[in-house]
Amino acid sequence: MxxxxxxxxxxxxxxxxxxxxxxxxxxxxxxxxxxxxxxxxxxxxxxxxxxxxxxxxxxxxxxxxxxxxxxxxxxxxxxxxxxxxxxxxxxxxxxxxxxxxxxxxxxxxxxxxxxxxxxxxxxxxxxxxxxxxxxxxxxxxxxxxxxxxxxxxxxxxxxxxxxxxxxxxxxxxxxxxxxxxxxxxxxxxxxxxxxxxTMVEVQILTQTPRIEQEEINRIKNELRSYTERVTKGETSFQTLASLYSQDPGSARRGGELGYMGRGMLDPAFAAAAFNLTDPQKLSKVVESEFGYHIIQFVDRRGDKVNCRHILLKPRVSEASIEAAKLRLDSIGSDIRAGKFTFDGATAFVSDDKDTKNNHGLMVNSSENSRTSRFKMKDLPTEVAQVVETMEVGDISAPFQMVNEKGKTVCAIVKLKSRIPEHRATxxxxxxxxxxxxxxxxxxxxxxxxxxxxxxxxxxxxxxxxxxxxxxxxxxxx
Known part of the structure; x- marks a missing residue:
């Protein structure tokens, strides 16, 4: 049946x-x-x-x-x-x-x-x-x-x-x-x-908490140990990816990503993946915007490559998060005091590559349009919770969030505009x-x-x- x-x-x-x-x-x-x-x-x-x-x-x-x-x-x-x-x-x-x-x-x-x-x-x-x-x-x-x-x-x-x-x-x-x-x-x-x-326009300024070198070394050594175990034949790459990779989607498939073009991958990851030709030889440790990887070649079809990877993300310490929040708190105070504008600050101190050259203005992209206006439900959850109680022109206190790449960042936001619910004109x-x-x-x-x-x-x-x-x-x- x-x-x-x-x-x-x-x-x-x-x-x-x-x-x-x-x-x-x-x-x-x-x-x-x-x-x-x-x-x-x-x-x-x-x-x-x-x-x-x-x-x-x-x-x-x-x-x-x-x-x-x-x-x-x-x-x-x-x-x-x-x-x-x-x-x-x-x-x-x-x-x-x-x-x-x-x-x-x-x-x-x-x-x-x-x-x-x-x-x-x-x-x-x-x-x-x-x-x-x-x-x-x-x-x-x-x-x-x-x-x-x-x-x-x-x-x-x-x-x-x-x-x-x-x-x-x-x-x-x-x-x-x-x-x-x-x-x-x-x-x-x-x-x-x-x-x-109700629609809002929001500007954002982010700071990425510093990762201690000891933590980076720990992650790299862990990935190198995986490479050594696979090379010695002690276990398979798929098994290690299923057990340890912090990319949940691909981990369920033994780390396999499927056929991807260069434009679909992080540039550093793509450079390493497209240089591989032998499934028996794993990549060196690769740093991307998502964390640290080792990569195994599977197959290539035309301009697309299929590979497996294991992703590990360094842990961010509470001390680093607090330090990033203190920097943002100071920046917010200076903006409120008129020493410089939010627009200007984003260009010089924001870590958000997608918004720093646009005065920090967040962009709501879809298949049909790009706009700076967001429904509250379409904002990242952490941003929406902060913006909900703000007045137009307010600058928030620093807060912690996870960005679209899965990384922990700290941010302050400015509510640029709020357009109340209304009949369309x-x-x-x-x-x-x-x-x-x-x-x-x-x-x-x-x-x-x-x-x-x-x-x-x-x-x-x-x-x-x-x-x-x-x-x-x-x-x-």
Missing amino acids: KVYIYKVGLLLAGIGFSVAGLHAGGHIAPLRQVLDSTLSRPVSDKSVVDEVVCVVGDEPILKSDIEVMKLQAQAEGVKWKNGNGDGEIMEQIAVQKLFLHQAALDSIDVPESEIAQGIDQQIDYWISMPQIGSKEKLEEFQRKSLAQIRQDLHDDYKNRQLMQKMQEKLVSDIKVSPSEVREYFKNMPSDSLPVIP ITEDFQAMKDVVVAKRRQEVLHDWIVRKIKDTYVSMNPRYKNSKFEYEGWVR
């Missing part, structure tokens, strides 16, 4: 399928209870485990597929729009098959390295849940080994990515002009305009209003594509489902 437990994922257009899903960062229903409940049901006329209830193209949809997804959704509190939800779930599965079929026709593929990374993120999320907390607990909970869990997730994750890539291709050419945005909102009542949440919130129009157009394009695809695809449905209320026309022939 094939079990489908994943979201349809029509996220680009906002098509609101609500099937409960297994996705990194999402809510996880109690899978064991779901599957136990399904598998312990007696086979009867009302519950046929492997009955084919619909065929889309040459792909069957089983009654068991619907029941498992229904139990999963019910565990998450999903409410059905129509009846008992069977028709909705069947339609969602059928739409998935339409996208997957088209992805196959268009030769869309998902690299295995991308699949492995996504599965690792999912597993990491599960392990981080309070009721699980460890790899061993996850294996106990799922009643299978970690390798089996990965294998079971593989096809479902790949299918979700294929559907997303297919949708992206279908809507990739959609663009809207400023005049189209103005026209869309021209006659819209003010209480129907999008609500723009074309002059102040054009990008947000444009995003609404683009999403609407994408939704329309995908909806129309699904309707056309249904008409061109063979569909055979069990008669008892034909009275269901479907979102899309054409399922019933």
Whole structure:
């Protein structure tokens, strides 16, 4: 019996399928209870485990597929729009098959390295849940080994990515002009305009606590000892990476990163990795922005290299953290006293390479835009907690945080601006209003594509489902 437990994922257009899903960062229903409940049901006329209830193209949809997804959704509190939800779930599965079929026709593929990374993120999320907390607990909970869990997730994750890539291709050419945005909102009542949440602009100045030389030497010696053990054949690189590497994602794969181009890697790490050609010869200790590494060559394909690594991060002493905070406290006092500006200070004393040449202004980057405005929830947690109580123009006291590279830094921030929650205006919130129009157009394009695809695809449905209320026309022939 094939079990489908994943979201349809029509996220680009906002098509609101609500099937409960297994996705990194999402809510996880109690899978064991779901599957136990399904598998312990007696086979009867009302519950046929492997009955084919619909065929889309040459792909069957089983009654068991619907029941498992229904139990999963019910565990998450999903409410059905129509009846008992069977028709909705069947339609969602059928739409998935339409996208997957088209992805196959268009030769869309998902690299295995991308699949492995996504599965690792999912597993990491599960392990981080309070009721699980460890790899061993996850294996106990799922009643299978970690390798089996990965294998079971593989096809479902790949299918979700294929559907997303297919949708992206279908809507990739959609663009809207400023005049189209103005026209869309021209006659819209003010209480129907999008609500723009509170937005802030934040400047940041960081100092990296000094790492004592003794700690650096300890880390390097530890990595050299790993190299010696591998070279002597006492153990494998994969084993040591799994046990000791502080890069949790790759450690679960024995340190393997997958195929990466130079631009995807830290420059110092890339220089070392691309110079390796022999899996038997490990790199020297390499320092990057993430910490210290040793690297093992695996394979090369064109301009991409696959390698394993072991990452160790030096421990920062409390004395170093306090010293960095004292420096920042002094800098903050001088700025408040007017000796120099926050903008000027960032260029000379900030360690944050991403902001120091931009007057410390933090940048909120996405696939579609770069802006200095942040929703509070999009700020780093430590920054948001500080900014929450600040007034515009205030400079914070020094605080400790972990940056995006996983390193401990100390920082002060200045609240440059705060724009309270408000209804969107074309002059102040054009990008947000444009995003609404683009999403609407994408939704329309995908909806129309699904309707056309249904008409061109063979569909055979069990008669008892034909009275269901479907979102899309054409399922019933």
